[in-house]
Amino acid sequence: MTAVPVTAAQRRTSVRRVGLLGMLSLALLTAVVVAAGRGQLDVAPAEVVGSLLHRLGLDLGPMPSHPQGDVTLWTVRFPRVVMAAVAGAALATAGALMQGIFGNPLAEPGVVGVSAGAALAASTVIVFDLALVGTWTVALFAFVGGLVTTILVYLLSRDGGRTEVVTLVLTGIAVNAVASAGLAFLLFLGDQQAREEIVFWQLGSLNGSRWEQVGVAAPFMVVGLVAAMAMSRRLDLLALGDRAARHVGVDVERLRMGAIVVVALLTAAAVAFCGIIAFVGLVVPHLVRLLAGPGHRLLVPASALGGGLLLVVADLGARTLVAYADLPIGMLTSLVGGPFFFWLIRRARRTSGAWA
Amino acid sequence: MSATRLRAEGVSVRLGGSTVLDGVDLDVRGGELVALVGPNGAGKSTLLAALAGDLDLDAGTVRLGEREVRSMRSLDLARRRAVLPQQGRLAFGFLVREVVAMGRAPWARTGHEDDDDRLVEQALQRADVVHLTERSYPTLSGGERARTDLARVLAQDTAVVLLDEPTAALDIRHQEAVLSVARDLARAGRAVVVVLHDLSLAAAYADRICVLARGAVRADGDPHEVLTAELLGEVYQHPVRVVDVDGALVVVPVREEASCDALLS
Numbered sequence: 001m002t003a004v005p006v007t008a009a010q011r012r013t014s015v016r017r018v019g020l021l022g023m024l025s026l027a028l029l030t031a032v033v034v035a036a037g038r039g040q041l042d043v044a045p046a047e048v049v050g051s052l053l054h055r056l057g058l059d060l061g062p063m064p065s066h067p068q069g070d071v072t073l074w075t076v077r078f079p080r081v082v083m084a085a086v087a088g089a090a091l092a093t094a095g096a097l098m099q100g101i102f103g104n105p106l107a108e109p110g111v112v113g114v115s116a117g118a119a120l121a122a123s124t125v126i127v128f129d130l131a132l133v134g135t136w137t138v139a140l141f142a143f144v145g146g147l148v149t150t151i152l153v154y155l156l157s158r159d160g161g162r163t164e165v166v167t168l169v170l171t172g173i174a175v176n177a178v179a180s181a182g183l184a185f186l187l188f189l190g191d192q193q194a195r196e197e198i199v200f201w202q203l204g205s206l207n208g209s210r211w212e213q214v215g216v217a218a219p220f221m222v223v224g225l226v227a228a229m230a231m232s233r234r235l236d237l238l239a240l241g242d243r244a245a246r247h248v249g250v251d252v253e254r255l256r257m258g259a260i261v262v263v264a265l266l267t268a269a270a271v272a273f274c275g276i277i278a279f280v281g282l283v284v285p286h287l288v289r290l291l292a293g294p295g296h297r298l299l300v301p302a303s304a305l306g307g308g309l310l311l312v313v314a315d316l317g318a319r320t321l322v323a324y325a326d327l328p329i330g331m332l333t334s335l336v337g338g339p340f341f342f343w344l345i346r347r348a349r350r351t352s353g354a355w356a
Numbered sequence: 357m358s359a360t361r362l363r364a365e366g367v368s369v370r371l372g373g374s375t376v377l378d379g380v381d382l383d384v385r386g387g388e389l390v391a392l393v394g395p396n397g398a399g400k401s402t403l404l405a406a407l408a409g410d411l412d413l414d415a416g417t418v419r420l421g422e423r424e425v426r427s428m429r430s431l432d433l434a435r436r437r438a439v440l441p442q443q444g445r446l447a448f449g450f451l452v453r454e455v456v457a458m459g460r461a462p463w464a465r466t467g468h469e470d471d472d473d474r475l476v477e478q479a480l481q482r483a484d485v486v487h488l489t490e491r492s493y494p495t496l497s498g499g500e501r502a503r504t505d506l507a508r509v510l511a512q513d514t515a516v517v518l519l520d521e522p523t524a525a526l527d528i529r530h531q532e533a534v535l536s537v538a539r540d541l542a543r544a545g546r547a548v549v550v551v552l553h554d555l556s557l558a559a560a561y562a563d564r565i566c567v568l569a570r571g572a573v574r575a576d577g578d579p580h581e582v583l584t585a586e587l588l589g590e591v592y593q594h595p596v597r598v599v600d601v602d603g604a605l606v607v608v609p610v611r612e613e614a615s616c617d618a619l620l621s
Contacts, residue, residue: 103447104447105447105448233461236454236458237458237461238447239446239447239448239450240445240446240455240458241441241445241446243410243439243441244441246410246430246434247408247437247438247439247441248434248438248458248459248461248462248508248512249430249431249433249434249435249461249462250430250461251429251430252430289449293449293450293451293454294448294449294450295450295454
């Protein structure tokens with residue numbers, strides 16, 4: 001096979017691809033190191049790196065100077081920071097996927113109620129103290145709850161192969177309302193401890209993340225991300241609309257059902273242990289599209305990295321903005337995401353027809 | 357490729373309780389450009405969708421070669437027939453070059469993948485959108501979108517090409533250019549079906565014209581046989597004149613002064 005001449009445009013695209021992914025990876029790593037060091041017990045970034053390298057068996061860099069430093073890093077900080085990165089990556093990837101299959105840039109797990117559905121199912125486990133499959137029970141229920149809600153939103157909001165912005169947002173309101181009612185009922189049923197856990201769910205927090213939880217969430221996220229990458233070329237074609245996508249050979253219904261399962265998987269990965277963290281799936285894919293265009297082969301991995309970065313930074317803010325307080329991270333992301341959502345709707349109205 | 361044959365037999369389609377197509381037969385062979393004409397609501401687009409394999413038929417069959425289109429996998433179908441939709445839409449701001457390259461998707465991971473760059477380049481040129489390659493699709497005008505979609509269809513490089521009103525949004529120069537491209541496709545052995553409203557354009561470029569009215573084929577044949585004032589007047593419910601200008605048929609509606617007077621009085 002002879003080599004195909006690569007056009008200048010393609011070379012530009014691949015340079016941009018490597019550049020963006022490289023920059024995001026670097027930013028994510030830096031954020032993880034800095035975030036892990038900050039808190040009530042400060043550890044310098046160099047010492048964080050040193051501690052990491054020593055764990056990897058490399059005798060390089062300084063160890064944390066504080067006697068409790070190393071223990072704090074490995075039992076409290078790292079699990080929490082890694083969980084933030086995992087949850088952020090999962091939510092942003094889920095957002096990018098949903099926007100692709102709905103053909104609508106406003107689709108996002110939090111906005112359309114998938115997060116709420118998953119949280120409702122997870123709360124049921126807490127209140128009734130279910131333990132069908134051990135630690136996995138919460139994650140399993142969150143997955144099923146997310147799956148059912150995604151299918152519901154999909155069926156309710158589609159008309160003639162398309163999803164109107166208004167229909168989607170209104171469906172989100174309806175689904176969120178029903179899920180809140182369910183959560184309220186569970187709050188009423190639950191005991192003191194269950195209530196606290198449910199409230200924590202609705203606010204969203206990474207407080208108290210443990211390695212075992214990371215161990216459950218991370219595989220979900222990785223499987224979901226790999227599956228999303230495998231769909232990326234077909235997701236591009238879906239932008240043509242259902243009929244035209246079929247005309248270029250996409251099995252639209254199969255792709256869509258597959259993507260819905262992946263969205264539920266990713267959302268569950270985040271929601272099961274961190275609660276409802278809205279707008280990450282909305283903000284991140286949009287920023288990536290502004291930088292790199294709408295092609296899913298770059299959008300999906302870049303969103304995953306960007307989502308991880310965003311949540312690591314947001315969680316750092318949640319821990320350190322107010323001294324001796326751990327702000328709910330869902331509150332922070334909504335504080336940023338709400339106005340962003342508003343701006344998107346305004347822009348959609350101005351360029352009406354582009355994706356109304 | 358000349359063995360290509362797209363054949364509809366006794367096709368009936370009911371949509372929302374009303375019969376849109378009623379026992380339609382249409383046979384298109386490789387090398388032919390067939391124009392589908394008829395008044396609004398005659399079922400032209402529905403017939404094209406049936407030919408494309410988009411619709412479940414209530415009766416009849418559509419066969420591409422030996423196989424029924426509804427029984428084919430969408431990928432196999434996509435390698436044999438391309439469809440230009442009536443109205444181009446795109447959910448995200450892909451560049452024109454990327455949209456045209458989407459036409460190559462059915463050939464990914466096949467030996468034909470090596471032709472991707474050449475065919476995309478060729479398609480951009482033939483649809484006259486080379487100057488738009490780095491533009492974002494949603495920022496284009498209606499006519500530019502239509503030509504971009506056409507380029508995507510050309511890049512798909514299929515034996516059967518179905519075009520739904522490809523000239524609706526185009527100026528005179530591009531109308532002629534697009535139909536020349538369609539005729540070239542037919543000359544190269546492909547089977548081409550075009551839905552058209554402009555009867556004079558149909559007369560100039562089509563090898564055969566199929567006139568649909570109320571979901572049935574009213575006439576099907578050589579443009580000179582089909583385009584008669586009598587038939588068209590009846591089908592369109594408006595009197596027309598068919599004029600021969602240097603060998604080219606031109607269809608003009610009759611505009612009577614009298615009717616204007618009647619309206620004014």
